[in-house]
Amino acid sequence: MSITTxxxxxxxxxxxxxxxxxAYTIKGLKKSGLL
Structure with missing residues (x-):
């Protein structure tokens, strides 16, 4: 395999x-009501 690949x-x-x-961070923030 080449270095570029x-x-x-x-x-x-x-x-x-x-x-x-x-995605998980946003989901977690929404769940805890911070977003």
Whole structure:
């Protein structure tokens, strides 16, 4: 696997993880009535 491909896959994985964390955070804030 080339370094570029690895780099892009890592970036995509981080974006996906970030989106999931953000979604859960927003859900949690809404549940506790902070949002």
């Amino acid at each position: 690895k780099f892009y896959l890592q970036k995509i994985a981080l974006s996906v993880a970030g989106a999931i964390v953000a």
